[in-house]
Amino acid sequence: MADSVIEESDYIPGKDELDWGYEEGAEWGLLFPEANGDNQSPINLNSREARYDPGLLDVGLTPNYVVCRDCEVVNDGHTVRIMLKSKSVVTGGPLPSDHEYELHEVRFHWGKENQRGSEHTVNFKAFPMELHLIHWNSTLFNSVEDAMGKKNGILIIALFVQVGKEHLGLKAVTEVLQDLQYKVTHIQHMIQQYTVIFIFVLQIEEFRRLRSHVKGAELLEGNDGMLGDNFRPTQPLSDRVVRAAFQ
Template sequence: MDGAVLHMQRSEVSELTWGYDEGMEWGLLFPDANGENQSPININSREATFDPSLLTAPLCLSYLTCRECEVLNDGHSLHIHIRSKSVTTGGPFPIGQEFELSHICFHWGKEDQRGSEHTVNFKAFPMEIGREHLGLKGLTDILQEIQYKGKAKTIPSLNPNTLLPDPLLRDYWVYEGSLTTPPCCENVLWLLFRYPLTLSHAQIEEFRRLRTHSKGVAPSDGCDGQLGDNFRPTQQLNDRVIRASFP
């Protein structure tokens, strides 16, 4: 699954310790996690509302090749920090406003039957790629060098367009939600593309070799140290409306 996460404002990253095993308890430390507009959600395609206004100005992702991008294993996920002027316009956004791509993050399962944060008609995908606003082989080639938590690697070139599932960007869903990791702020507009990006099993297996702990440090009690299943369970839709750019 492929999604674009667009923040209406920047949120400070909390220094408090959290993990996916304690997902149900996040609200004790991060009050926003108890909100009514949390993410991720299940997309029920039959209940999504076609919104013709999304076609007034076509969605445009003007992604430029990033030079000297940092790839980081933070023990929770894999992040790519983008240093190029890559912006998103059109679609659900006011005319004249631009949203700049900040970084790309990955969520995946330890098995192919799960991994994505969002589901479509209750179907999960092995991985979800989120962009906050590569030639993938170039990325997977360096994962062994950042196998452990805290490890980072600079890659000379990355083209974010290679991770777009639909070159025409015509079919997508939109809804108002939150960050899927603490502090779970509800200031996010989610775009989820209808058609998934195809990755090979071997490529996803490279992500499953990553570790949640630093090199030379034992994993925490009850943890096998494998980085994976780093997704939050789907949250209630409540009274939100899922809009679609296609009938």
Template sequence: MSERSTWDEVEGTWSHATEKNKREDTSDWAKRFPAAKGIHQSPINLNSRDTTFDPKLNENPLVANYVLCRETDIYNNGHTVVIYPRYKPGDSGFRPDSTPRSTMEGGPLPSNDVYELAECRFHWGREEARGSEHTVNYKAFPMEVQLIHWNSSQYDSVDEALGQPNGIMIAALFVQVGRENSGLKILTDHLEEIQYKGRMKTVATAFNPNSLLPDPMLRDFWTYNGSLTVPPCSENVTWILFRYPLTISHAQIEEFRRLRTHAKNEMPHNSEDGIMADNYRPTQSLNKRVIRASFQ
């Protein structure tokens, strides 16, 4: 199976919701995960007034060199759905240098550094007025997709890169409801099979992460320095948020809303109703950080 990151191992020790399904005071996370009280936390609100156009972001264009995956693992970890691309059937642990890999480089990333795609995660709401972790001028989207990359030029694994300078990059896409997204059918067609926490499905259907990108040219995006949005909330994360959203159908997002936060035959934790939704962290203070934009 594909290499996993350490934050999969802290599942079950934190939650997005409390009694009566109210939003959790996520400042409680800092009691167990000290990085959560840092000053460079994510997500944030992308306010037009706080955004600076930086033409240098286009001098070395952002490029995604994504490859076709013959098999893909999809996993319900009790908090979200995770896609683990398999670059070669049977691959596990550290990949051989000859293994094709999906990477991204350029834009705000350090020159000559390549970031390898490790996994994709999703955050969504019970209703379409909320769900994304980041907001744009205080407006939320129904869903946000996060493509998590690690710097394979400077580090040997996701775990080694976590929390380190230039270690992690997350490319995020907002999602709106409209037409069916054919690129996500590989996921939504199998969500019923991973309805409960701990379930995994290996899908033997070709998947290209390019299908999650809004524009092959990747020209319009915001970028800032932040953190993971889930425990351990490690900082030193470069965020790239694409301006134009993906579109999925109402039926597709409803498949996400049928997922459960608990294992089959187990009770939900802390009086939750067990529905996996509203799995987003509230926006955090900008704290004088600069949000740069590649567009005017």
């Protein structure tokens, strides 16, 4: 984990929707000047260069995630988003003492093939998918919009997903993806509480069937209209330090 809880990133919730895409991820600085900053995300996590910090185990993260009974699943043309309305929070770990971070939404990044898809990499190896659990500091701020761009305002927990056995917690998501085939489609649904480890090959294929455009839209030459490979290239670590709870 990086020393800074906040990383400058493209996927901070609520960013104005400009004409952008993951195809030109290496050139985002032309559209978003802040994307040229020193502390960009994602990064490669190099286990040999990580600094061992046993203190990370002294106080672990304490998630208090409740079953989401009122969620909205959206295909926004860039990703699949789960907009949460039930209050789930996380505290502890490297977070500021006595600060509570509320889970705002979950976003998915996946590849068109299993060899790629995650935003972050581990020793330059990518995973087929990565989930982002986007939180905001509800102790200091009144809303996620207020917390954006502020010190200790946003917390993003990234989870790698590997192809393996079926993940029952994500089953509720993959079952509704057929109703989200095109951009700007959404559905109200109940999502069960989950811990991501593996996802069945047929489950990730449901993501790969999604489209990045509205139904009937004329596609540009060379664009197959399929939603995938929605990850940004890894960025320089700069002067940040990656800490690890293991050796």
